[in-house]
Amino acid sequence: MAFTVVPRHGNTLKERMYLPSLIGGLSTTFGTFFKNISDTQAIPTLEYPEIMPTDITSRYRGHHRLTHRDDGSIRCVACFMCATACPAQCIFIEAVERNDGCDEKMPERFDIDLLECVFCGYCVEACPCDAIRMDSNIFSIVAKERRDFVVGKEYLLRVRGGYEPETSQAALGGEHE
Amino acid sequence: MNNVTITVNAQTLSAPEGSILLQVLLDNGVSVPHFCYHEALGVDGNCRMCMVEIEGQKRPQIACNTRVKEGMSIRTLSDSIMAVKRSILELELINHPVDCPICDQAGECSLQNYYMEVGLYESRIDRADKVRKAKKVDLGSHVILDQERCVLCARCTRFTENIIGTGDLVIANRGNHACVTTFEPQGLKADGYAMNVVDLCPVGALTSGDFRFHQRVWFLKSDPSLCHGCARGCSIFIDHYPQKYGDDLIYRYRPRVEREVNGFFICDEGRLSYKNHTGDATLTTPRYSGTAITLSEALELYHQKLAASGSGVVALASPSLSCENLTALRDYCLQYAIPLFGVERGSFDETFGDDFLRLNDRAANRSALPLLGISEDESEMNAALCAASLVLNFDNQTPVSVDQIHFCVHPIDTRELQIPIAPYTEQSGSIINAFGKVQKFASTIRRRHPVPPLHELLSTIKGLA
Numbered sequence: 001m002a003f004t005v006v007p008r009h010g011n012t013l014k015e016r017m018y019l020p021s022l023i024g025g026l027s028t029t030f031g032t033f034f035k036n037i038s039d040t041q042a043i044p045t046l047e048y049p050e051i052m053p054t055d056i057t058s059r060y061r062g063h064h065r066l067t068h069r070d071d072g073s074i075r076c077v078a079c080f081m082c083a084t085a086c087p088a089q090c091i092f093i094e095a096v097e098r099n100d101g102c103d104e105k106m107p108e109r110f111d112i113d114l115l116e117c118v119f120c121g122y123c124v125e126a127c128p129c130d131a132i133r134m135d136s137n138i139f140s141i142v143a144k145e146r147r148d149f150v151v152g153k154e155y156l157l158r159v160r161g162g163y164e165p166e167t168s169q170a171a172l173g174g175e176h177e
Numbered sequence: 178m179n180n181v182t183i184t185v186n187a188q189t190l191s192a193p194e195g196s197i198l199l200q201v202l203l204d205n206g207v208s209v210p211h212f213c214y215h216e217a218l219g220v221d222g223n224c225r226m227c228m229v230e231i232e233g234q235k236r237p238q239i240a241c242n243t244r245v246k247e248g249m250s251i252r253t254l255s256d257s258i259m260a261v262k263r264s265i266l267e268l269e270l271i272n273h274p275v276d277c278p279i280c281d282q283a284g285e286c287s288l289q290n291y292y293m294e295v296g297l298y299e300s301r302i303d304r305a306d307k308v309r310k311a312k313k314v315d316l317g318s319h320v321i322l323d324q325e326r327c328v329l330c331a332r333c334t335r336f337t338e339n340i341i342g343t344g345d346l347v348i349a350n351r352g353n354h355a356c357v358t359t360f361e362p363q364g365l366k367a368d369g370y371a372m373n374v375v376d377l378c379p380v381g382a383l384t385s386g387d388f389r390f391h392q393r394v395w396f397l398k399s400d401p402s403l404c405h406g407c408a409r410g411c412s413i414f415i416d417h418y419p420q421k422y423g424d425d426l427i428y429r430y431r432p433r434v435e436r437e438v439n440g441f442f443i444c445d446e447g448r449l450s451y452k453n454h455t456g457d458a459t460l461t462t463p464r465y466s467g468t469a470i471t472l473s474e475a476l477e478l479y480h481q482k483l484a485a486s487g488s489g490v491v492a493l494a495s496p497s498l499s500c501e502n503l504t505a506l507r508d509y510c511l512q513y514a515i516p517l518f519g520v521e522r523g524s525f526d527e528t529f530g531d532d533f534l535r536l537n538d539r540a541a542n543r544s545a546l547p548l549l550g551i552s553e554d555e556s557e558m559n560a561a562l563c564a565a566s567l568v569l570n571f572d573n574q575t576p577v578s579v580d581q582i583h584f585c586v587h588p589i590d591t592r593e594l595q596i597p598i599a600p601y602t603e604q605s606g607s608i609i610n611a612f613g614k615v616q617k618f619a620s621t622i623r624r625r626h627p628v629p630p631l632h633e634l635l636s637t638i639k640g641l642a
Contacts, residue, residue, distance in 0.1 A: 079278030080393040089421055095390040105279040105390055128278050145453060 026127055055107030056137055058163050061121045063138035065159035073100060074157060076131035078107040090163055091118035091123060110153040114141050138160025179248040186254055192245045199227050199240035207466035209253055210262060210291040212231045213330035213377045214241040217441040224330050225265050228597035229257045237261050249431050262295040274310045274325040282381030284394040308353045317364030319386040324356040331375040333357060359576045373442045377433060387449060388429045392418055400621035401433055405497055405601050406447040408538035411439035415602060415621045425622045427455035460588040461598040461628060467592050475596050476641055479582060482567060487567030488544030493573035494551060496540035497523060503549050505632035506571060518547040518558040520601035522575040532620045536611055544609040584631060604630035
């Protein structure tokens with residue numbers, strides 16, 4: 001049977017003396033310690049969660065949200081494009097007749113299972129109505145039970161966008177049909 | 178008719194002389210966009226979409242109104258004919274609202290398919306300038322009309338006029354204002370065949386009110402099956418979708434072409450009968466005294482009751498059970514000397530039949546009973562029921578006053594023992610229709626917790642005895 005001899009490290013004289021490595025390590029530790037204690041504002045680590053990051057870009061894909069029309073009604077028309085594009089199959093929609101004069105169709109139920117979601121953003125790309133976005137800036141999603149991670153239409157409509165303009169693409173000057 | 182040779186895009190085809198060119202092309206897998214032509218409805222020639230180039234003709238011709246002749250040479254893919262098709266499609270789509278996200282036809286829409294095939298042009302008309310018409314007209318009989326999406330191919334009006342003969346639908350007005358409508362106020366009835374216009378409509382103008390917004394069609398799986406609504410046994414497609422965390426649900430039935438049985442159509446009653454076989458409509462667990470019990474408990478109870486009744490047991494079989502189930506049931510009853518009857522009171526509905534597809538006999542497999550030697554003598558059955566102390570009821574709807582054990586597809590409002598058996602959608606088998614045609618059907622629905630078909634259940638029962 002073929003075998004390979006793996007050379008052992010740590011056999012040089014310097015390594016076997018042990019102290020030079022110890023001193024090298026401790027000098028890094030104490031160097032950083034005194035540097036940080038002299039200027040606490042320059043520490044790169046955040047005291048999360050008391051201090052939240054402020055440098056999240058507008059392209060960051062956070063918690064989903066459903067957007068509103070200018071009249072405040074839901075923008076989604078339940079076309080299922082997001083559910084079709086979703087690679088995790090975590091979007092569950094049930095459509096219903098819409099009678100408010102805005103359109104013919106709207107979601108009765110729009111649930112996203114955030115535990116199954118892979119935050120790829122395909123739903124946002126697929127949406128023909130700019131009805132779903134991931135620009136809420138929310139990166140930390142916490143719940144006590146598994147079923148609490150399945151968020152519904154009302155909750156998604158309450159989530160606010162993290163960037164101006166807040167509500168819709170209309171404010172961006174885009175067409176929104 | 179003699180077969181002649183024609184050339185299509187440099188490929189040689191053989192076709193009967195005088196047959197419709199478009200049909201020959203479609204049968205040979207040559208894609209030709211078309212709206213108004215339908216095999217069941219014949220040539221109308223109003224949509225002008227099926228243009229082809231025929232060698233020797235000055236201008237492009239519509240393939241639907243052209244008859245096949247010896248030596249014809251046809252081109253469907255040249256640049257000039259593609260330009261013609263593109264401009265005709267642009268005209269068809271000129272006032273289209275492009276509301277595909279909320280249209281139930283999206284995914285099986287000719288306009289979408291042809292746009293991807295021959296269109297791909299930039300629209301030259303602003304949405305604000307398009308002609309607006311009625312968006313959601315309930316025509317009755319579960320048919321919803323959207324006049325804006327209509328291409329005025331007249332398939333629906335020709336169906337009601339030429340196939341059904343009621344002429345419920347007409348095209349009213351002219352030019353930009355032309356639209357499909359009904360004669361007020363009776364709406365669309367079409368003698369119980371109205372929903373076929375939903376299948377006929379090549380676009381989203383006529384959609385099903387029953388299916389409306391329930392599912393997008395690209396999620397649905399289509400599997401062939403047979404309608405069990407009457408003794409004709411029409412060929413259907415079962416469109417179903419297995420939910421991620423739920424059951425395999427049926428969303429609709431569609432007709433499947435079977436020239437010897439139902440042609441291109443099915444009746445509305447058969448089409449809507451999917452509701453009896455999906456979700457909670459069927460019995461899934463055995464029940465006794467109003468509570469759910471396990472199958473082993475149910476079979477134990479069954480044996481106890483059977484032993485207690487001695488020789489006073491009579492079995493009633495539904496004449497809609499498949500040949501496989503009836504054979505297993507007949508063998509079981511022969512083995513235990515239980516008299517078996519295939520009579521079902523109420524399964525003849527004198528008001529149901531018509532001269533098109535529907536038959537008065539509402540049982541799907543009555544023709545199999547004499548072949549399997551199962552008695553159809555009603556007076557003999559009545560005499561046996563009078564003397565009986567226990568009736569084994571295999572999905573038979575005959576009212577019985579004696580204590581019963583039900584082997585049933587649908588839950589029954591009773592405190593007696595009910596043991597579920599699989600509906601035809603969840604098992605394979607064969608049925609013989611009223612005209613003696615043996616037709617096979619396959620299992621289409623896979624439940625999360627499957628219910629055994631009757632023949633499997635009977636072999637389990639035999640194994641326990």
